[in-house]
Each structure stands twice: as C-alpha cells, then as structure tokens.
Amino acid sequence: MTRYERVAAVLRERIEHGLYRPGDRLPSIRAVCQEMSVGISTAQAAYRQLMDAALIESRPKSGYFVLSGGAPSVLPSVSRPAQRPLDVSQWDQVLELVATQRDDHRLLLGRGIPNLEYATLNPLSKILAGLHRRTELNGFNYDKLSGSPELRQQVAKLVVASNCLLHPDDILITTGCQEALAIALRTLTQPGDVVAVDSPSFYGTMQILKANGLKALEIPTDPQTGISLEALELALEQWPIRAIQITPTFNNPLGYTMPTARKRALVQLAQRFDVAIIEDDIYGDLAFSAPRPPTVKSFDDDGRVLMCSGFSKTLGPGLRVGWLAPGRYRDQALHMKYVSTGASATLPQLAVAEFVAKGYFDxxxxxxxxxxxxxxxxxxxxxxxxxxxxxxxxxxxxxxxxxxxxxxxxxxxxxxxxxxxxxxxxxxxxxxxxxxxxxxxxxxxxxxxxxxxxxxxxxxxxxxxxxxxxxxxxxxx
Amino acid sequence: MTRYERVAAVLRERIEHGLYRPGDRLPSIRAVCQEMSVGISTAQAAYRQLMDAALIESRPKSGYFVLSGGAPSVLPSVSRPAQRPLDVSQWDQVLELVATQRDDHRLLLGRGIPNLEYATLNPLSKILAGLHRRTELNGFNYDKLSGSPELRQQVAKLVVASNCLLHPDDILITTGCQEALAIALRTLTQPGDVVAVDSPSFYGTMQILKANGLKALEIPTDPQTGISLEALELALEQWPIRAIQITPTFNNPLGYTMPTARKRALVQLAQRFDVAIIEDDIYGDLAFSAPRPPTVKSFDDDGRVLMCSGFSKTLGPGLRVGWLAPGRYRDQALHMKYVSTGASATLPQLAVAEFVAKGYFDxxxxxxxxxxxxxxxxxxxxxxxxxxxxxxxxxxxxxxxxxxxxxxxxxxxxxxxxxxxxxxxxxxxxxxxxxxxxxxxxxxxxxxxxxxxxxxxxxxxxxxxxxxxxxxxxxxx
CATH class of the missing domain: 3.90.1150.10 (Aspartate Aminotransferase, domain 1)
Structure with a gap:
C-alpha cells in the first residue's frame, strides 16, 4: 500500500463509520497534510482516489464533500390507489396550504417554493428595474398572445438540455406553469372525461381536474421508477382515458425520475392507445448532475405530448412566467390561453429572457x-x-x-x-x-x-x- | 342687451354656424378683447354666459372649448339579434385582431388599448423600478391567492366612486379583467348553459362562452340606453338562462351607458328570476364627467352581481392587473382563481397599489x-x-x-x-x-x-x- 493509499483508507474508514456524513465537508488538503504528516501531492492523490470511488466530490472553491452513499435504506411504498376513476376532493386542505399570506407567521415546511435569498437572483431584480426605466419598451402594452418572441427563443434553447428540439413557435408563454397545466387539460378534455395520473400527484393539477368536472384515475406509482406502465396499460384497456398527466422528472411529491427507457415506452403506449400526455416538467431544470434527464416530450414524434414548465421553481413563483409546448394542439391551446388571461404580462417575460440570454440563469x-x-x-x-x-x-x-x-x-x-x-x-x-x-x-x-x-x-x-x-x-x- | 351679452351672442352665432365645431378651442380672452374692442371683464362675462348655457367649457390652463351639442344626429341602430341561444364562432377574426405583435406595422385603429404615452403614467414606471431594487419585499414569492392586501384595500376605496361599498375581502385580484370574466363565467355555468348578453358584446367574453361550451343569447340593445330589459324579461321567461353578462357603463363596443334607473331595474329583474349578473366595468373609471356613473353592482343587495374590472384600460393591459368582486360566489371563484393561474404576479400588484395610494391614479x-x-x-x-x-x-x-x-x-x-x-x-x-x-x-x-x-x-x-x-x-x- 502506497502512502496516498494509506491516507485514503483512513479517510474512507472515517466516512464509513459516520464521522463524516453525506454532505459534510472533509478536512482541507492542508489539514490532512498536517494531521498525517504527508505532502500536498500525497493528500491530493488520496482525495482523487476517493473521488474515483464516488465516495466524495470536489466542489469548486468549497473543498471536498462526502457524497450520499445511495438511497436511504427505507423508501416510501409503491402506491396502491383505487383502480377506478374518482372525483377529486381535498380543496379545503389545498386552500389551507396555498391561501397563506406574506404575514403568515407559520413555518410552512411543505410548500413548493424555492429559496429566493440567493445572490445569483440579484441580476434579475436589476434587469427588471432597468426595464422599468426604459420606457421606450412600451412594457405596459400587450405582448404577443403566444408570448414574447425573445423569451420563446430562450426557452427553445433551454429545452435542448432535455433533448427537446422545439421551434420558438412551438411554445406558448403562460402565466405560470399552473396556467399551462390548466390550458393543456382544458384543451384535451370535456367535463366527465377520465384523466390518468401518477399517484400521489401534484394537488394543483388535481384541483384543475375538480374544477373542470374531470375524473382522476390514479395509477400505482413506484418511488424509484415512477408510474407503473403495466397498470397504466391495463387502465387504458379498461377506461376511456382522454389524457395521461404525469410529472416524470424529480416528481412532486414522490421524488422519482422515470428511467429514460420507461419515458420512451410511455410515449409508445400513448401512441398505441392514441391518447395525449401532459408532462409537468416544472422541476426538471433542477438536476443535481449534468446532463439533466430527458423529457417525455423529447420522445414525442407525433405531437401528442403537451409539456408544461416555467420559472416558478428556478427563479420565483411571484413572477408568474411559465410555458406550454402544446404539440399538435397548438391552435386549441392558443384559444384557451386567450380566454384564460389574454397575453401574459409583458415585462416579466422580457426580464426573464434577458436573464437567460446573458447567462445568469445557467x-x-x-x-x-x-x-x-x-x-x-x-x-x-x-x-x-x-x-x-x-x-x-x-x-x-x-x-x-x-x-x-x-x-x-x-x-x-x-x-x-x-x-x-x-x-x-x-x-x-x-x-x-x-x-x-x-x-x-x-x-x-x-x-x-x-x-x-x-x-x-x-x-x-x-x-x-x-x-x-x-x-x-x-x-x- | 348689455355689452357682454352682445359679445356672447356673436360667439354663439359662430358656434351655431359651425365656425367653431365641438372640441375646437375658442379665441382667447385677449383675442376677443382685441377683435371686439371690449375690456377683459366684458369678454370674461361673455364666456361665463356661454358656459352657463352649456355651449362651451373652460379647461384648466388650456382655454375655452366648444362642447358637443349632444349626440351626433345619426346614432347606430338598435340591435335585432336572433332571439335564440347560439354557439359562438368568429375565433379566427378575433385571433387576427389580438394575435398581433409588437413588430406589426399595421395601424390597428380598432384595438381596445389606451394611450400609453402620457407622462402621468411615469410614476408607475418609477415605482416598479424602485420595487425591484427593494429586495426585502420578496417580490419573487407568491402573494396571497386572493391578491395583495394593499391592492385590495385601494380597490375597495376606488369603487366607492361607483357607489359600491366593498370590503377588501370582497375582492379577488386577477391576471387582467379577462381572467375575472373567465372565472365569473366558470363559477356560474356548466357546458351547454345559456348566458344572456348585450348585443353587440365584447368578443373576449364571447370567446369565453365558446371555450366553455356555453350558448349566447343575444338581447336587443339600444345605443343610448343599453340592453332591452323588456326583451331580457321575455328571454328569462322563455330560456333557462344561467347568467346575464353585460357592460353597462361606457359599453364596449356600442358606447351607451345604461341610465341609473335601468341599472337598478336590471338587478330587480335578476332577483325576480334568481339569476346572476356578470358586470364588466373595465371602462367605468374613464368617465368624462364627475361623478362617474354607478355600477349595477352598487344596487346588488344579495350578492348576485359579479363585477369584473381592472387597470388594463386606465394604466396598461401589459400589467395584467384586474379584479373580481364575486359577491356570494366568493368560495367557488377563489377555487377557479387557484386552478386558473394560482396567485397573480406579486410586484405589479404592489406597484399599482402604491400608484393609487399616492394619488397618481386620480x-x-x-x-x-x-x-x-x-x-x-x-x-x-x-x-x-x-x-x-x-x-x-x-x-x-x-x-x-x-x-x-x-x-x-x-x-x-x-x-x-x-x-x-x-x-x-x-x-x-x-x-x-x-x-x-x-x-x-x-x-x-x-x-x-x-x-x-x-x-x-x-x-x-x-x-x-x-x-x-x-x-x-x-x-x-
């Protein structure tokens, strides 16, 4: 055993005994040199070995950190929902969660709101302030009904990371992802229709089903691989399902990401039964490793996937900037967008477009x-x-x-x-x-x-x- | 005839012969003195007499102007729509009007957009720029689902001018008046229901009917007094009407304002048939004389009027700040608001509230x-x-x-x-x-x-x- 291997073995033992836990910072190179009386190159080689073994990671300007050693031992159960279409209830509980106000002094441990205190958001405030000073932009006027061309162009560039090739005209800017989901569901369904959903499923979507008189058919869902394609296939055979609504990447709330092969298989299943898919990708850009997972939309070769996303979980929900890639349903979706809120607010769109274009978003x-x-x-x-x-x-x-x-x-x-x-x-x-x-x-x-x-x-x-x-x-x- | 009466008579003759037309500026006091060789007090007395006769008006810092002598001789006809519920069409034409973009080089003589070039709007830009610099406001976070308390308080004060007494909690802030109208209609109706509308009627509302599978029953409408209450009563007897949708003040497009007595009678009619009224008051604040006309909502003593309004025609449609006073339907309307777009964007609400509170709006x-x-x-x-x-x-x-x-x-x-x-x-x-x-x-x-x-x-x-x-x-x- 060489000198650096001995150093690595000591550190590995400490990690395995829980002295350093996942997420903890390890001692600096300098501290290791002092403690173990070795040179800098030896300590560096030891850390390199631990990185190769995927036990630790190096973070730029921060040091070395213990990686999580895999999933926690106990995962949540696979869900076993009722295998029949149901009316949605629970509005009172949702209201209690979402109707809170700024002066609510409770600590809301469960809300779906990102951290808004990071300095990397500051340029967005500056851009917005600047736009409001540049009056020639006519920011109080309507923007295009389908959304600002500048922003749609940036979104088309962003979705390349999820393997999607979209033209800016394939995208409608919406007033938050919630409006994208509402438009998608109203585009596809009539009251009384059945929509298949993963289970558990985002309450915002469930409440859209309720408001539109739609029935939810909850499909068993695995906390690691997502919605059961086998159960979904049985359901498609048995019920007149109009649409499949899922959040396949960093699922809210269950946390899974459908493996890529299952995403592709889901599109094939939808094609076989000629049913549309509404994909909620609102958390998809928040991947912990690059490249981010592909979207279901990226496998859509006949326009049946309506992808909903936005900047509420990355920049801030108070901006209300979302988007919808409605595939072959663009004309109906544009009508639904018009009657829902008309064009979306102008200046937030321009500000986000500039924030993305200048590299601040990345x-x-x-x-x-x-x-x-x-x-x-x-x-x-x-x-x-x-x-x-x-x-x-x-x-x-x-x-x-x-x-x-x-x-x-x-x-x-x-x-x-x-x-x-x-x-x-x-x-x-x-x-x-x-x-x-x-x-x-x-x-x-x-x-x-x-x-x-x-x-x-x-x-x-x-x-x-x-x-x-x-x-x-x-x-x- | 005194000297000033003779001067007044000359000016009156010129107006009546069309030398000065309605809206034209009259010669200044000084010019009248010179032309007619009279003193300043005589010219002033002459002008005062013409003002008392409602022939001219004085405008601060601008001079004297010829008033319109009443309605132009030929008014549009009273409408005679088909007296049966119809599906709404015309989306292609509406899309042509509303899907225009900033770089459209056509002159859109027919769009419903206010003048956005007036300097009295500048403080709003300044306020918005300032809000974006004050990061402690956490403007990227959600506001309350029903809307910013600050803005609802200001709206409650504003509607006093239309004889409405509303508590801030009676108001929901929406993403433009279009969302208020959409929420009101979805709160009251199911697909297939019949909605009575004035005729002609705002295309935005008509397209909401289309999107929701509702049928429009167009009621004959007079270009001076508005929707025919007599025809409406017959229709209420004959058809299962779920809601009456009207724009009774500075009607878009017909221009009439329902006389106050007819507004009161409309509420009584709705009570007799137990039907709800959706009142679009989006132009109501733009009255040419004070006090502005009362709203239908001001006669609503049992919460059956859902009033829709906003700042799109006064400040700018690109802000997307509207409101809904949903009366007894508040709970359902709040649910519809949640599923439509969630809470409305935070900072535009705070900016408009400050603009109103500081007196800039008046x-x-x-x-x-x-x-x-x-x-x-x-x-x-x-x-x-x-x-x-x-x-x-x-x-x-x-x-x-x-x-x-x-x-x-x-x-x-x-x-x-x-x-x-x-x-x-x-x-x-x-x-x-x-x-x-x-x-x-x-x-x-x-x-x-x-x-x-x-x-x-x-x-x-x-x-x-x-x-x-x-x-x-x-x-x-």
Whole structure:
C-alpha cells in the first residue's frame, strides 16, 4: 500500500463509520497534510482516489464533500390507489396550504417554493428595474398572445438540455406553469372525461381536474421508477382515458425520475392507445448532475405530448412566467390561453429572457442545485434522526421536495393540527390524492437555508409524529 | 342687451354656424378683447354666459372649448339579434385582431388599448423600478391567492366612486379583467348553459362562452340606453338562462351607458328570476364627467352581481392587473382563481397599489379623460367628414371606443382586406356577435394621439367604405 493509499483508507474508514456524513465537508488538503504528516501531492492523490470511488466530490472553491452513499435504506411504498376513476376532493386542505399570506407567521415546511435569498437572483431584480426605466419598451402594452418572441427563443434553447428540439413557435408563454397545466387539460378534455395520473400527484393539477368536472384515475406509482406502465396499460384497456398527466422528472411529491427507457415506452403506449400526455416538467431544470434527464416530450414524434414548465421553481413563483409546448394542439391551446388571461404580462417575460440570454440563469441553476443537493442530504439525516423508526424517505436527484412516509398510525392532517400550536405546517399526503389517501405521508421542502430553527422544527414534527405512534400502541381504555 | 351679452351672442352665432365645431378651442380672452374692442371683464362675462348655457367649457390652463351639442344626429341602430341561444364562432377574426405583435406595422385603429404615452403614467414606471431594487419585499414569492392586501384595500376605496361599498375581502385580484370574466363565467355555468348578453358584446367574453361550451343569447340593445330589459324579461321567461353578462357603463363596443334607473331595474329583474349578473366595468373609471356613473353592482343587495374590472384600460393591459368582486360566489371563484393561474404576479400588484395610494391614479384619470373626451369629438368629426352619408356613430360619455354603423352595402370584413394594402386594420363588427352579425359596423379607438397620420387613415377607411357603397349601386353586368 502506497502512502496516498494509506491516507485514503483512513479517510474512507472515517466516512464509513459516520464521522463524516453525506454532505459534510472533509478536512482541507492542508489539514490532512498536517494531521498525517504527508505532502500536498500525497493528500491530493488520496482525495482523487476517493473521488474515483464516488465516495466524495470536489466542489469548486468549497473543498471536498462526502457524497450520499445511495438511497436511504427505507423508501416510501409503491402506491396502491383505487383502480377506478374518482372525483377529486381535498380543496379545503389545498386552500389551507396555498391561501397563506406574506404575514403568515407559520413555518410552512411543505410548500413548493424555492429559496429566493440567493445572490445569483440579484441580476434579475436589476434587469427588471432597468426595464422599468426604459420606457421606450412600451412594457405596459400587450405582448404577443403566444408570448414574447425573445423569451420563446430562450426557452427553445433551454429545452435542448432535455433533448427537446422545439421551434420558438412551438411554445406558448403562460402565466405560470399552473396556467399551462390548466390550458393543456382544458384543451384535451370535456367535463366527465377520465384523466390518468401518477399517484400521489401534484394537488394543483388535481384541483384543475375538480374544477373542470374531470375524473382522476390514479395509477400505482413506484418511488424509484415512477408510474407503473403495466397498470397504466391495463387502465387504458379498461377506461376511456382522454389524457395521461404525469410529472416524470424529480416528481412532486414522490421524488422519482422515470428511467429514460420507461419515458420512451410511455410515449409508445400513448401512441398505441392514441391518447395525449401532459408532462409537468416544472422541476426538471433542477438536476443535481449534468446532463439533466430527458423529457417525455423529447420522445414525442407525433405531437401528442403537451409539456408544461416555467420559472416558478428556478427563479420565483411571484413572477408568474411559465410555458406550454402544446404539440399538435397548438391552435386549441392558443384559444384557451386567450380566454384564460389574454397575453401574459409583458415585462416579466422580457426580464426573464434577458436573464437567460446573458447567462445568469445557467449560473443560478448551477448554484442552487449544489445547494439543494447538499440540503437534501441534511434534511434526510434530520428525518432519519428525528422521525419514528421505519419512516420511509424519498431520494430525489433534483428539485427540493422530500416525500416522507410515516408509520400507518400517524395521520398527518391531525399532525398538522397539533403542529399549529408550534406555528409549523407540513403538506399532508392527502393533498396529493383524489380521495384523500396518503394521510400517513407528508411533503417537506429542503430549499430553505437549513438553520438550527428549521432543524428544531423538523425535530418537533418527528417528535409529535412519534407521540402519535405511541398513542396508537396504548391499549384502549 | 348689455355689452357682454352682445359679445356672447356673436360667439354663439359662430358656434351655431359651425365656425367653431365641438372640441375646437375658442379665441382667447385677449383675442376677443382685441377683435371686439371690449375690456377683459366684458369678454370674461361673455364666456361665463356661454358656459352657463352649456355651449362651451373652460379647461384648466388650456382655454375655452366648444362642447358637443349632444349626440351626433345619426346614432347606430338598435340591435335585432336572433332571439335564440347560439354557439359562438368568429375565433379566427378575433385571433387576427389580438394575435398581433409588437413588430406589426399595421395601424390597428380598432384595438381596445389606451394611450400609453402620457407622462402621468411615469410614476408607475418609477415605482416598479424602485420595487425591484427593494429586495426585502420578496417580490419573487407568491402573494396571497386572493391578491395583495394593499391592492385590495385601494380597490375597495376606488369603487366607492361607483357607489359600491366593498370590503377588501370582497375582492379577488386577477391576471387582467379577462381572467375575472373567465372565472365569473366558470363559477356560474356548466357546458351547454345559456348566458344572456348585450348585443353587440365584447368578443373576449364571447370567446369565453365558446371555450366553455356555453350558448349566447343575444338581447336587443339600444345605443343610448343599453340592453332591452323588456326583451331580457321575455328571454328569462322563455330560456333557462344561467347568467346575464353585460357592460353597462361606457359599453364596449356600442358606447351607451345604461341610465341609473335601468341599472337598478336590471338587478330587480335578476332577483325576480334568481339569476346572476356578470358586470364588466373595465371602462367605468374613464368617465368624462364627475361623478362617474354607478355600477349595477352598487344596487346588488344579495350578492348576485359579479363585477369584473381592472387597470388594463386606465394604466396598461401589459400589467395584467384586474379584479373580481364575486359577491356570494366568493368560495367557488377563489377555487377557479387557484386552478386558473394560482396567485397573480406579486410586484405589479404592489406597484399599482402604491400608484393609487399616492394619488397618481386620480391625477392620471383626470388627465386621460380630458384627452379622450376631446379626441372623441375629433374622431366623430373625422368620421362625419370622411365616411359615407347616413353613417351612424355612437356618442360615449367615457372610455375611448367608437362604434360606427356604415350603410348596409359595406362589409367590414372585406373592408379590412382592402385596408391591408394600406397597413390599416379596423375591428369589424362581426367580432362582437356570436354569429357574425354587424358586418356593416366597425369599432374605432380614439385613445391615439390624433396626428395627421391617424386622420389620413380614417379618411382612407371612409373612402374605401364609400367605394363599397358605390359598387353596390352599380347595376350588375
């Protein structure tokens, strides 16, 4: 064993014994030299060996960090929803989550909002301020109904990263991704129609189904590979499904990314049954490693995939800038866009276009994804540390949402009621089901700057959940 | 006859003989003194007498102007639509009007866009620029789903001018008035339902009916008093009408304002048949005289009126800031708002709230309504001068849209085709009907700064229309 191999073996042992946990920073090269009395080149060679073994990673200007050693031992279960179309309920619970206001003093651990405190967002504020000074832009007038040409051009360039080749005219700018989803569903369906969805599924989409009188057919979904194509095929044979609605990349809330081969197979299945796919890719740009996964849309060779996305999870939801790539349904989608809100607001579109064109967006993405990856690992550690035993945790490779499956005794709607006294709110799993299933699950956001206050809140959630487990074990009086 | 009465009589004669037309500026006091060899107090007394007789008006810092002597002699006809529910068509024509882009080099004489060049708008740009520099506002985050509390408070104050007493919680901020109308219609109806509308009616609302599978029952409408309550009552007896959709103040496109007593009677009629009213008040703040007319909503004592409005016609449509006062339907409307676009964009709301709170909005309204009133008179003169004889013209008391009814031989859809060579586009009347009626009518915008180029364009429209009249008189070969 050479000198550098001995150094590497010592460090590896410390990692494997948990002295350094995933996400932790390792000692600097200089510190290793001092501690082990070796030269700089030896320490560097040791670290290189650990990187080759995928145990650690180097982060520019930050040092060396322990990588996550793979998924946490317990994943959430494969979902087993009712195999029949259902009306969607749960609006009251969704309203409680989304109708919060700026002066709400609760800590909303479950909301789907990115971290808005990073300095890499500052150029966007500057660009917006500048646009408002340049009055010749006529920014108070309507933009084109399909969206600003500048922004559609930038979006067409961005989606190349997901293997999509779109012309700017293939894209409609929308007022947030929510409008893209609403337009897509209204373009494809009539009241009473059945839409197949992954399960659990984003509550915003579920509520669109409710508002349009559509029925949700929830398909069993695996926390690692996504919607079951086998169950979907059976459902397509059995029910008159008008559209398949999925979030196949960094799924909200379950965290999976469908393997590329399954994405391709999904398109083939849709072609065989001549049904359209609505793909929600809103978290897709927040990949922890490059290249980001391809979209289902990238396999769409006959225009049946309507891809919905936007900048709400990367830049900020208050901008309300989203987009829809409606494929062969462009004409109907444009009509739906017109009647929904007319043209989208002009200046936010121009500002985002400039932010992307000048390279600020790429820089911001590189920064936030490094943060989110690190914070995912920290949040997983906290859940493992503070939540009841046998709690399942998702292991997303992008985005900033964690799905946590507690023991069956825990009812997260009731848990939220107990948390109210502590001014904490989680997103109960029942939001993500047509019929209020997944009550033992909850969604956590790890985009927060993870302060001791957040750790204390997670500990509080875990502790109250543990109490509920214990109460269930008490004999009835 | 005193000296000042003699001076007044001379000026009156000149006005009555058309030497000074409505909207023209009269000679200054000094000029009158010189011409008629009288003193300043005599000239002032003469002008005061003409003002008391409502022949002229004084405009601060501008001088004295001839008032319009009442409506132009020929008004458009009372509409006689088909008295049965119809599916809405005309999307292709609407798309041609609204899908124009910034680099469109046509002169769009018919679009519903205010003048965005007035300096009284500048503080809004400054406020927006300032907000983007104040990062602590967290303007990239979601605002409250129902809208920014600051803005709802300002809107509640604004609507007092229309005799409405609303609490800020009675108001939902929307992404433009179009979203307010879409939410109101979706809140009240199911596909297949019948909605009674004034006729002609705003194409944006008509297209919402189309997108939702609703049927339009067009009610005869008078160019001075609005929707016929008698015909509406008959229709309510005969058809299962779910909602009445009207624009009762400075109607788009017909220009009428329903007399206050008829607005009250409309609410009573709706109560008797237990049907809801959707009131589009988007032009209501642009009144040429104070106080502005009351809204139908101001007579609503049981929450059945859903009032839709916004800042698109006063500040700028590219801001996309509108509002809905949904009355008793608030819960359903909030759900529809959530699924449509989620919360509306944050910073435009805060900017408009500040613009209103600081008094800039009132100042801006005072300025633009003076401009628009003057420009209405000029545009009416141009139409009278350049359009074929017996052309009917509306006489709105607010807003910036004129409805022009040409001789039956003129087809404005074909007229637009001929105008294309001159890079001019008007809004053909057929846009405003479910079934493409009103082809001999067109809508003109007088918000433009009325340059010689605009006069030349109006002359061109009139001249080509005249050609169509002559062609119709030729014997067939």
């Amino acid at each position: 820089r911001h993405l590189r920064f936030v994804t490094r943060q989110y990856q690190r914070q995912r690992d920290v949040m997983i550690q906290w859940v493992q540390r503070y939540f009841p035993q046998s709690t399942g945790i998702s292991y997303p490779q992008g985005g900033f949402l964690l799905w946590v499956e507690l023991p069956a005794a825990v009812d997260c709607v009731r848990l939220n009621e107990r948390l109210a006294a502590h001014r904490i709110h989680v997103a109960p799993g029942s939001l993500f089901s047509a019929s209020g299933k997944f009550r033992q699950c909850l969604r956590l956001n790890y985009a927060f700057t993870l302060t001791p206050a957040i750790e204390e809140a997670v500990r509080c959630v875990g502790s109250l959940a543990g109490t509920m487990v214990e109460e269930a074990l008490q004999p009835l009086e | 100042r801006h309204l005072r300025f633009v309504t003076r401009q628009y009133q003057r420009q209405r008179d000029v545009m009416i003169q141009w139409v009278q001068r350049y359009f074929p004889q017996s052309t009917g013209i509306s006489y709105p008391q607010g807003g910036f849209l004129l409805w022009v009814e040409l001789p039956a031989a003129v087809d404005c859809v074909r007229l637009n085709e001929r105008l294309a060579a001159h890079r001019i586009h008007v809004a053909p009347g057929s846009l405003f009907s479910a079934s493409g009626k009103f082809r001999q009518c067109l809508r003109l915008n007088y918000a433009f700064t009325l340059t010689p180029a605009i006069e030349e364009a109006v002359r061109c429209v009139g001249s080509l229309a005249g050609t169509m009249v002559e062609e119709a008189l030729q014997p067939l070969e």
